[in-house]
Amino acid sequence: MYAREYTVTMFSPEKGKFKGLSFNSKTIKPGEVFIAVRGFNSDGILYAKEAVNNGASAVICDKKSTVPKETLELIKTGNVTLIKTDNPEITAAKIAKNIYPKQPKTVFAITGTNGKTTIADL
Numbered sequence: 001m002y003a004r005e006y007t008v009t010m011f012s013p014e015k016g017k018f019k020g021l022s023f024n025s026k027t028i029k030p031g032e033v034f035i036a037v038r039g040f041n042s043d044g045i046l047y048a049k050e051a052v053n054n055g056a057s058a059v060i061c062d063k064k065s066t067v068p069k070e071t072l073e074l075i076k077t078g079n080v081t082l083i084k085t086d087n088p089e090i091t092a093a094k095i096a097k098n099i100y101p102k103q104p105k106t107v108f109a110i111t112g113t114n115g116k117t118t119i120a121d122l
Helices: 044-053 069-077 088-099 116-121
Strands: 008-011 020-022 032-036 058-062 081-085
Touching: 020 088, 032 044, 032 088, 044 058, 044 069, 058 088, 081 088
Parallel strands: 020 032, 032 058, 058 081
Antiparallel strands: 008 081
């Protein structure tokens, strides 16, 4: 499904390691990446200013998103990396793979109303 390569445009004044990822501008911690997802009613890029003020070291957004001028200035003066991509979720997943390298090869999900704990413990 995701066989296509995605184009990424980056503004990065300084190369550095990212410490984590967050879709929520309110919970971002210094050194983490803020993923600004476009929705039907709002664009996550509108919350990037808050994320940068809270310590985000990078912002990932859709290449179709219009970054507010004030936010763009804050990104440039705050030494923050801006990543504009065709698909922010896929880009975030690729970065997450580098931040959290020890991932299981197989993941199982147990859903339902009754018996989940029993099945998981077996």
